[in-house]
Amino acid sequence: MKKRTKNLIKIGGLAAVLALIGGTFAFTSFGQRALNITEGTNRPEYGGRVHDYFDDESGNKDVFSENFGTSQLFTRVKLTELFTKNGVSIVDEPTIDVNDPETWPTWIPGPSGIAGSEAAGTRIGINEPINQYFHLSLGQSTHGDDRPWFLPTFNLDPLSMMTAAAGAGFDMEHEGVTHPGDGTANYWGAGDTSFALPVAGDSAEEHAVQQVLDQERPPLTYAQWLNAGTPVGNFWVIDQDTGWAYWANFLAGGAATSFLVDSKLPQGALADIEGDWSYQLHVIGQFASEGDISQFWESDDAAGLSTEHGERVIEEILDAQTPAP
Secondary structure, eight states: OOHHHHHHHHHHHHHHHHHHHHHHOOOOOOOOOOOOOOOOOOOOSSOEEEEEEEOTTTOEEEEEEEEOSSSOBEEEEEEEEEEEETTEESSOOTTOOTTOGGGSOBOOBOOSTTOSSSOOSSBOGGGGGGGGTEEEEESOSOOGGGSOEEOOOSOOOTTOOOOEEEETOOBTTTTBOOSSSOOOTTOOOTTOEEOOOSOTTOOOSOEEOEEOOOOSSOOEEHHHHHHTTOOOSSSEEEOTTTOOEEESSOBOTTOBOOOSEEEEEEOGGGGGOOSOEEEEEEEEEEEEOGGGTHHHHHHHHHTTOOOHHHHHHHHHHHHHHSOOO
8 A cells, every 4th residue: 555545544543533532522611600799888987786675475685786887896785673562672772763774783693703604594692682583594595507687776876875675675765666676586587677667867778687696605704704714705704793794805897796685584483472563674785996995994983893804804805806926
């Protein structure tokens, strides 16, 4: 066979092989997409709001703090409480005015000392007699993807002293309810939206619900916190000397703490009361930026309260955010 013929056969055979290979090669390109997002906010740099969702029938009482600003904040919450029988306080203290919540004794949870790893729902100190009638459930019972949903505040005025009070909640400034919802547990769920109640100054925009932060550990006392090694994180530390519960971390803009209080728990001794009774829990919330944290201590000094424990909690938060040299 001539050399030229042989070469043509070789080329033809190679082409056939390549054709077979080419016939088994596949290529697809599905779903190439691009998305452009332009976002902005007209929120203030700093702004905090205490939420109090209360349902009298079930005893549900969700107490937590929201940072509706854009910059991180410190937050702390205090509770004062009053239990009366037939209009008379069962705590015998001459400074108590049953009509003035600021004169009511401060709620101080047990236990005494460093025992345990979480604060008790019962009290120590002057309010201990209330234990026979009511305990408190602290923290939140659901976690991770199941943690509670809340409706962000519509009140974006950083100077407003109003709380986000829902259900049977009663805001002291507004003298009534200020926030949508009936106060029952798990009222809000994924995908819910709402407009504000007709409260002066509230945003007219519709809001979608969000979830509170996950609770890294249940609320604990300052003594328990020291015994645990002064950790920093998403949980509450309660100073038994002053009653202030400190969020043990910066609260980022747009975020809300886990629950400090989850519900009121009635006790059997209520049935033994002859006549009328009343249990009232008063919620006080404070927020401060890092540059204004001294206002916490000035407020305490004016009230004759020690600042030692609170300053230690804040110091640990700041140290945790300071890069190592």
